[in-house]
């Protein structure tokens with residue numbers, strides 16, 4: 001080494017990294033409020049399956065062991081349950097990790113991804129970390145617009161992301177619209193269909209895209225155990241993709257990225273279909289109730305196929321989204337303001353347990369000066 005190479009200043013973080021805004025999750029605490037009710041992170045208010053909890057606890061004596069990097073029993077269980085080829089699955093520390101892997105295997109500096117303007121924040125973080133650009137499609141009435149997405153595609157586009165159903169809007173595209181999006185893409189561009197909330201969707205025009213992906217070379221579908229299955233703490237998600245995409249991701253995946261407790265709890269969670277059905281039906285029931293009640297308060301509430309609702313607050317001082325969030329927080333209810341999704345007039349509310357949904361609506365009625373005020 002040449003002496004001139006020494007003393008040339010501090011290590012420099014590569015270009016673009018410090019322009020990334022770090023992900024901020026839903027708040028879980030309010031200063032001065034003991035045990036607040038958290039309706040900000042789309043977690044399952046019922047907890048998780050008792051069978052999953054038992055499997056988690058039963059793994060405790062093996063905490064000294066490394067996990068099976070290929071998650072063989074969970075892989076077999078998912079393949080059986082969803083009728084998929086086991087070798088076409090990959091597991092991540094949450095589905096979040098899978099977006100990082102995708103970005104790393106496809107994006108070179110100057111490439112880009114296409115996503116909806118208000119898309120889930122992780123896609124863009126993963127892309128920017130690879131010095132790729134993020135091209136955003138406008139969303140009329142907060143719907144993903146297939147034509148606007150296709151119009152953003154250019155020669156440097158490598159990945160196209162859709163959340164279906166979408167976070168934070170709760171909206172969804174029909175299977176037909178996703179097919180149209182796919183048909184409009186050049187064959188070398190990967191379509192990522194993020195179905196983190198797909199388990200909750202029961203609308204007739206919603207279509208899980210796992211079967212569609214089977215004979216496609218450029219479609220990956222991601223899923224998670226964080227939402228319906230109530231295992232957010234364990235960080236475990238998965239994806240179904242073409243074999244060569246899986247193989248490339250496997251080259252760089254951390255060898256032990258999913259843990260023994262997570263794999264075993266997830267396997268048990270999948271088996272407990274009673275819990276799953278109860279969680280889906282409770283969510284659907286209280287989601288409809290919340291939409292109805294919040295609409296009756298004069299708020300605009302978006303249709304949702306997820307476990308949350310998107311609510312627009314008036315611009316009038318004293319009634320804004322920001323003030324609603326603070327009002328609720330001071331009374332022990334945490335909801336998600338959406339300033340960092342560039343939706344400052346909106347709040348996202350996770351469907352909760354009956355008493356919490358009822359209390360939340362009463363508090364908002366009071367906030368808006370309604371009948372319960």
Ligand SMILES: Cc1ncc(COP(=O)(O)O)c(C=O)c1O
Pocket residue numbers: 042093094095096097120163166167194196197223224225226232235236237
């Ligand atoms: C749309 C969407 N995709 C993916 C995820 C990631 O979930 P996880 O990393 O917990 O699997 C989330 C979590 O909030 C989400 O909202």
